[in-house]
Amino acid sequence: MRVSDLNLEARKLYIRREVSKTRVSRTLILSPFTVQAIAKFVRHGGMMKYLSLQQKMGNH
Known part of the structure; x- marks a missing residue:
């Protein structure tokens, strides 16, 4: 997926x-709850933070 594939608004x-x-x-039409969760995920570091954590845990 690309960032351009997502339109939260x-x-x-x-x-x-x-x-x-x-x-x-x-x-796909996203529910308001899903949009909130994605926005929160992005605000808190998003995928880069997730991948870094996975790498530290050895789950890559």
């Missing part, structure tokens, strides 16, 4: 065909 996530399990692109 519109509550949409675009799944490109090249990353889709079914090889069909689609747009």
